[in-house]
Amino acid sequence: MAGFYTSDELSRVILRRQQRKTLDATVINSDIAGRYYQKRAITSIFSQFDQARRKALLVMATCTGKTRTAVALVDALQRTGRVKRALFLADRVSLVNQAANAFKSHLPDASPVNLVTEKHTEGRVYVCTYPTMMGLIDDMDGDKARFGPGHFDLIIIDEAHRSVYQKYGAIFRYFDSLLVGLTATPREQVDKNTYDLFELEPGVPTDAYELTQAVKDGFLVPPRVQQVDLKFPSQGIDYEQLSDEEKAEWESLDWGDDAEEEGIPSKVNAPAINSWLFNSDTIDKMLQHLMENGYYVDGGDRLAKTIIFARNHDHAKTIEERFNHHYPQCAGQFARIIDNKAKYPQSLIDDFSQPEKVPHIAISVDMLDTGIDVPEVSNLVFFKPVYSKIKFWQMVGRGTRLCPGLFGPGGEEDEKKNFRVFDFCFNFDFFKENPEGIEASGGVPLGKRLFRSRVQLLSHLQAMPDLDSGKQLTPKLADALQAEVSTMNPDNFIVRMYLASVETFRERDSWNQLDNEARQTLINDVAGLPTEQEPEQIESCLFDLTALRMQLAHIEGDTATFEPLRRRVVEMASLLEEKASVPLVKAQLGYLQALADTGFWEGININMLEEMRLRLRELTPFLDKKRRPIVYTDFEDEVLGVRNEEVFELPKMTGVQYARKVEAYLQEHLDNIVIRRLRTNQPLTQTDLESLETMLTTIGEEDGEELLQNLISALYEAPFSSVHAGGPDALFAGRDNVKGSSRRWRRLSRGL
Template identity: 50%
Template structure:
């Protein structure tokens, strides 16, 4: 060690992690928990210098204070915080790669996996980022352009370059995981690939590639402590996130924080629709992904087929059912089904939002199916409807659509149209049949399951039997039909378009360019209850000291029950341990409250699981206690909700548990009990009745079936409002270069090809041709992509080339003696400048 640090010239390393060959793989410098981990960085570096000098191998550097741990592989990356230490084989892989990983730009892309220019360009953009020591990349590619294939080719390249060994591929649904698993098996048959949703964790440990849903991997990590955890933080070298959008990160960001591998996000969401938080996670400027290739690009280049919209304006689905507009017979049916005997009322209208949610009208569905069967695109010479997805509103709606189809088209014997959604444990098998062109079903009626990610090129018809209020979701659903399908209608007769039947006004909605409301993920019931009790504990005064102590005890128990080995809890372990001390809760300040709310309230606890209805009643009572203390206008609403619950319990008087509490139940429903009510009274009520609340029956909206004649206005073709949000430099360059090559006979360009000197007027004519053309758009756009200092002559000559005779003439001049013998000429001659 340096003598200015230690006069003896020696130091004591806290930990060294040794390889089997006796060389140091890593060292760990530890600091007290009261100090920051960063204090140990320089000390650890000096130790690494000493070990490298002695053993000829530089170890990886860890420094930690027990709560925060940093890994510094100073051969390749700056320090980064990680969630634990790497295992021996993981450290050995990192050491091995220092000398054995190849330069990525020298490793060819496997054209047997991807064969389109934009896919190769996407891989090159990602590998260029990785080569610059950037560890994250975001890929924006329209549905149907081969995101999964591109990611497989990327994995193949990184494996051949010795950059990665183990890969994790994450998707949000099992159907997409199954689809990805099959694609990996097809294109990387030599790899050991495991589907974690169908395999044990122990089977996945030895796999090269693990595919999983987010919840499956999350739960596998969450269910195991450190001693049992088989997936260490360094287990995967590369994590690929399918459909990388904000809601995934809000819910599962801890997964990406836990694993230390390179991170690649895939999304079909147009770049300007990708939320800024997603860009932040990938450490990118908002609106600027690593690579983008969007829907309009793919359609123009012939890689996707365009949609053709069919507007089907059903009156009921757009405006609802009005009593006064029904026939006398229909009014009788309306009265029988919607008259409320208790209130002696009849609604004058059933709103359109009820249609296909709980009100199913036979005539509307029958007409919609008739339109699909008549006008939908056909195959087999027009004899058979092409593959079709009907997007239903809910499971009951999907089932009713299939019921009406089977009633009206009995000759298909129940095989032609099938429900495919999460209610059926064998839905994947039905989808597999739907995916094969010669198998049934032909019509897949789905709720959410087929909205995104599925790849069936034969799809010719999409039926929107529900409104969609998300631009991102709408574009994803449209993407189900965009894939190419050669010879679909016969040899040489390819798929050229697909139809979208819009029954619910989606086209009109999205033509208005509606700004979507930002949806925040709903906090769990446990989290909301914890936060409400935390607020209540600070609102109570000396008059409610006993209640305050009880609530603080409850909050403390919630935190102290947390499993410290849980990978979510470990990230906040210093805060958890601080508030495990019960005395700490007696002196909370505003900073403490923020810390508890933001860092601890959402963590899993070890308390016994309780019934949801009991916890909902706890939350209602806590909100009521707060309303009493704050003298809030919410008091009456919350009081009446409690009364309604007690009124429901009163009807269960035959149950002994309820019978024993009937005096209290009846008293609380009276006005006198609520006069001068206190938080302590509500607390007593809560404790005595919370276990009875689950005995109540949940009131659900009854399904109503009607057969009113629905009015259908003229069916019309309509452009589908798909929005190309954002500008693609890749597409723009292709357009510019094609335009110039198509105009190589332009006088000035022809001169360039023959290596003739251009006049000022020639240069002006070139600029006029370029910057006044719709393909180039403008000088500003051109300079935005190519830069302001570009030499137009050299740029164009590089594209159109030099005629053979002109090239030979130029080369013969180069060989003249003045270039070979004159020292003065050589002195001033610079290739590429004066030649």
């Protein structure tokens, strides 16, 4: 633990043990979370907690009500005396605002507090971003921390995954609370580290409700996908294939520093399109296809809410300009860029979320990929490649929400039954060939890598003293590491959790001879802790890491690592020679020229590499960054083909539609003898049961057997299992149980 409970917090824990009530499905408020899978998820968490397991992970498809499930969970745990204060964490302000609104709407008596905007307000439910909470943990209220380790009884993590844990895991280690993770990532895609965090077997979350099942049940709508193959995004632009007029335009363009050295390019490859080369006709053809094939509302007069996923801000800006060019009457209103460069992005998101307010087209750069809940979204445009399977399906999920009455005031025929996805960047093709996608690895911060590398180098030098021929590098390295640890503030909550190790290595003597245990403590616990050292220029620090890697590779005989790094240093030295007008560079000119000589590297040793580091680290900031200009063109692009894609097999009838038909049939056939016996709790014969099964299967048409089986299976799961763990078979084993139990079943099933 990171600290001690206060006396009030200890009293609360003792009192809770004495007064807490039973957890079962009957305490779930169906007005907050009434769907069967939401209740099942909450009762699964109850089961975890009743078994003294303090962590749980829910996998729930995007737009199936994760936030409402979280609200209902907090409500149930507070009403049963299990939780007094709860904390809900998300990674973006917009998601925190959504959660705050949900808690304020459904649990106003819990006095929900948005810590992003109300940092000094008290309540029983708090919502916050991870970075804000990292800062607030160190806040003091007089002589004690405002948020001590025992302040919260429950923490809920929105979109729990590896990157959140790597960046903000200190929060979860600091607070001593129940922990619930929510994620839309399919269970097989959740990484092992996340399952480890929640102490679960890989692939086995506490509960899961995924996209395919949600579509089958009718709680989400499926995508209708078109892959639109444009020539330039798939093949690039070849100078030789351009018209004479276009060739003249090509030759007049500013191609940047590379062109000055290598001449005008003869081809621009596909990845450059919409990245730094923006072609008007490519964008125009995308907009034309969207406007001709997208869903419309208001009787067909207005394009339905649409998200265009753009590659970067310049790309988004060009899309907005091309739209305004073609629709000047809508300029500045109908289509707007929503990214972190927008002046008021949250206001734009709020406006986009309102059915009748502009904008109706959101041109998004990473801000609407996840977590935004707008039921009216009916068109998605993928105008950028996506390589992460997790992110891709979260983006697709932006359109899956139900939206009754979207296309008119009528009944079921005016409901949103699906949404359009227009893929201009071959994403669906990519995931067919690479089903798991390509996930970005969590990067280790530069400071942490430097500290670890220095510890490794010091260990090598202490184990083999002859490597340090001058006997100066070893003590200097130890001094530098000890100085860094000395600037770690013990009042910082992250440092406090490793205070024993930090205090040990504040002492200079502890660095004189590192054993294996000390080395592992430094690498695993101390490396990366916050320090109060003055920051240095990033270029110098990066060169330090290059030199350290070379020193380690030299000691370990790793030529495969050493040689590419050596070539990089020689190239840097050559580029620095061109900066001879800079006094610092001029002073090292002879040394820079020597680095290019192969003789310099013969007999290289650790001390020579250290001298190289010290001479060059202050010069690297003078290296020029290559200029890559934004290129705007207007060459004629071509639609090579349009293909309809089936994302997954869809049912002919959803579970919700089937339940409606069953209910309507029962109401319309009250005079049927079998139905009459059911309603009056009369025993059914085997013939009656067979007749009823045939009847209900017929209602489900082609999928009747599966739909009926799903309906029956639900009676054996939470929340019904709280009535009897053995399900209906065990519950109705005795005839005398039927009447009273039937009332309980009806009460529980109202929300299903």
